[in-house]
Amino acid sequence: MSRPLRKTILITGASSGLGEGMARQFAAMGRNLALCARRTDRLEALKAELLKAHPGIRISVRALDVNEHQQVFDVFQAFAAEFGSIDRVIVNAGLGKGQPLGTGWFFKANLLTAQTNFVAALAQCEAAMEIFRKQHAGHLVVISSMSAMRGMGGNITTYAATKAGVSALAEGLHVETLKKRLPIRVTTLHPGYIETELSGSSAKTPFMVDNETGVQSMVAAIEREPVEASVPAWPWKLIGWAMRNLPIGWVIKIT
Numbered sequence: 001m002s003r004p005l006r007k008t009i010l011i012t013g014a015s016s017g018l019g020e021g022m023a024r025q026f027a028a029m030g031r032n033l034a035l036c037a038r039r040t041d042r043l044e045a046l047k048a049e050l051l052k053a054h055p056g057i058r059i060s061v062r063a064l065d066v067n068e069h070q071q072v073f074d075v076f077q078a079f080a081a082e083f084g085s086i087d088r089v090i091v092n093a094g095l096g097k098g099q100p101l102g103t104g105w106f107f108k109a110n111l112l113t114a115q116t117n118f119v120a121a122l123a124q125c126e127a128a129m130e131i132f133r134k135q136h137a138g139h140l141v142v143i144s145s146m147s148a149m150r151g152m153g154g155n156i157t158t159y160a161a162t163k164a165g166v167s168a169l170a171e172g173l174h175v176e177t178l179k180k181r182l183p184i185r186v187t188t189l190h191p192g193y194i195e196t197e198l199s200g201s202s203a204k205t206p207f208m209v210d211n212e213t214g215v216q217s218m219v220a221a222i223e224r225e226p227v228e229a230s231v232p233a234w235p236w237k238l239i240g241w242a243m244r245n246l247p248i249g250w251v252i253k254i255t
Contacts, residue, residue, distance in 0.1 A: 003185075003225055006087040006139055008058075010034040010079055012066060012124060013093030015042040017196035018143065021215035022090060022222075027054045029219075034079040034086065036064035037093070058083070066093045066120035076127040088139040089128035090222070091121050091166075098158045110158040117162035118169075125169060132184045139185040141222055142170040146192050146236055149243035153252075167228075174227055188228045189218055192236035207235055 009026050013019040015037035023033055027050040035043050043061035051059055060082055064075045080086050095116040099106030125140065132138030145163040152160035167188050174186040193205050194214030209217075209232060221229040230236040242250070 004087070004137070006031070008032040008034065008083045008086055009088045009090065010036070010076065010086050010128075011090045011092055012036055012064065014061075015039040015046070017211075018191070018194065018215060018218065019090075019092045020046060021211050022092070022219055024050065025215055025219040027057055027059070030054065030057060032058040032083060033060070034083060035059065035061045036075055036079075038063065038065050064093075066124060067115055069120070069123040072120070072123040073127045073130075076124075076131060080131050085135055086128075086131050086138065088141060088222075089124070089131075090141040090143065091124040091128070092143045093120065093124070094143065096159060098155050100154050101157055113158045114162055117159065118165045121162075121166045122169065125173065129173065129184070133182070137183050139187065139225060140170070140173065141187045141189065142166055143218075144170070144188050144190050146190050146230065146240060146243070148190060149240050150248070171228075185225045186227070187222060187225055189221060190228070190230045190236070190240060191218060192230065192232060192239070194218075207239075 009031050011019050011023055011033065014023050014035035019037065023035055023046060027033060035046065037043055040061060040063045047059045047061050051057070060079060062075050062078065064071060066072055076086070093116070095113050097109045098113045099109050101110065121142065125142065128138070128140050132140065144167040147156055147160035148163035148167040167190070170186055170188040176182070177184045177186060191214065193208035195208055195211045214232060217232040221231050230240045
């Protein structure tokens with residue numbers, strides 16, 4: 001059975017990193033884009049660049065701080081009204097900050113990570129599902145992380161916990177859409193190490209790929225609309241299996 005063409009795609013956190021990379025890829029595929037992030041100057045520059053390269057598409061940009069929860073609903077609804085419908089929402093905005101628990105006054109950093117990566121993601125999923133239920137169609141994509149596979153230590157303890165939370169949230173939505181036979185697809189992506197502005201050089205971390213390669217694998221997976229995918233598939237599908245199933249002592253050695 002063929003999948004519907006997702007013509008209009010909303011991406012949060014689209015001003016840099018994976019969000020910006022996905023916007024470029026989908027623009028090249030002729031898709032319309034609803035792009036939002038805090039840094040509107042970068043969004044406007046991206047819009048101008050993409051429209052020059054792909055004049056046949058529509059692009060709209062709006063300011064969005066995902067921790068302003070009402071603003072999430074307002075921006076998503078405004079995009080839906082502007083385009084007439086939203087075919088796919090990619091919940092991408094997130095934060096990688098964090099510190100080991102109990103090692104000083106770092107609670108604020110961990111709290112901000114938890115709020116941004118889980119509570120704000122919940123708001124985005126709520127806003128997206130509200131649109132999709134009304135349309136009776138849509139594809140929700142949640143960007144999680146390979147860190148969601150197992151509890152992690154050190155600076156990423158909170159980060160990994162939030163990503164495990166959003167993975168469970170997306171899986172729960174998938175279960176609901178199946179039980180109720182809703183025409184809404186839900187996909188969870190678990191990216192491995194992909195180079196971004198924050199990650200540094202791809203030469204520094206084993207298995208890290210450059211941004212273009214990583215984003216290509218993400219977009220290809222999104223287009224397939226699976227329930228879940230590790231990206232890039234190699235070696236992260238195998239590593240994901242190991243992280244889920246091996247004793248914790250072995251997990252510590254490979255992470």
